[in-house]
Amino acid sequence: MIESILPSYVVSEDLFEDPPDTMLFPEEEKAVEVAVDKRRREFTTARLCARRAMARLGLPPVPVVPGPRGEPGWPSGIVGSMTHCTGYRAAVLGRSARVATIGIDAEPNEVLTQGVLEVISLPAERERLRELARRSEGVCWERLLFSAKESVYKAWFPLTGLWLDFEEADLSIGPDDGTFSARLLVPGPVVDGSEVTAFSGRWLVRDGLILTAIVLPAPATTAGSPPGASPGSELIGS
Structure with missing residues (x-):
């Protein structure tokens, strides 16, 4: 399902259930040796997706x-x-010669727990969410905001090795074209000599799920990016 919001130069695999016979490598087993069953199943199936993508x-x-x-x-x-959430696991991979970073997230299309929105959003973002709610039904826009910010962090971290707080990116959602953009409010990572000041991504709501994805191409590939992809630091999505 997630492949519909990805460029053609990455690969993806997703699953909607946990195959019972999936095996982990010993190093992976150690990482979940004391995990509860739910965490172990999420961890294991996400890695099955990753190996299929490999x-x-x-x-x-x-x-x-x-x-x-x-x-x-x-x-x-x-x-x-x-990424993983109830009823969904996915992995997206690309070669570093073509892709600088990837961030994906999946969430249920359900309202956030009370009080969470104020923690993960800026006042300007909450005002935009109110406008989205007036315009369109069927999408939990606050959960979509959360998912997109998770994708931003996952794209940010491999480039910086640093934490990015929710309030350090100002995110706008395009309700009609399935896109979003996140303007960084802190100095961005430098990729091939140029500072990344924003991430752009795509979103999808289907079958009770919200999916978001950012794919930032390596600078040498931007001239040949497929339709719908933006160049350089403006491109794009646990």
Whole structure:
């Protein structure tokens, strides 16, 4: 499902259930040895998606071990992102020669827990959400905002190794074209000598799910980006 909001130069795999016979590498087993069953199933199936995506890139299966902040450790020459929520797991990968970073997120199309919106949003974003709610029904716009900010962080972290707070990106959602943009309110990462000042991405609401994705191409590939992709620092999406 997520492939519909991705450019053609990345690969993706997603699943809507947890195959019971999926095996982990020993290094991965150690990462979830004390995890509850729900966490273990999410972790395992997301890695199954990642290994299927690796196969589509012609790569052998390897462990994907979480780093200090939970970030996935990808093989050399590969960038990617994983996500999971109730009823959905996905992984998106690309070669670093073509892709600078990827961030994806999946959420249920349901309202946020009371009080969460005030923590994850800026006043200007909440005003835009009120306008979206007046214009269109069927989409939990506050949850979409949260998901898009999660994708921003996942795209940001591999480039910086730094935390990005929710209030350090000002996000706008395009209700009619399935896009979003996030203006960074702190100095951005430098990619090939140029500062990234914003991320742009795409979103999809289908079958009770909200999906968001950012794919920032490597600078050498922007001239040949497919339709719908923006160049350089303006492009694009656990």
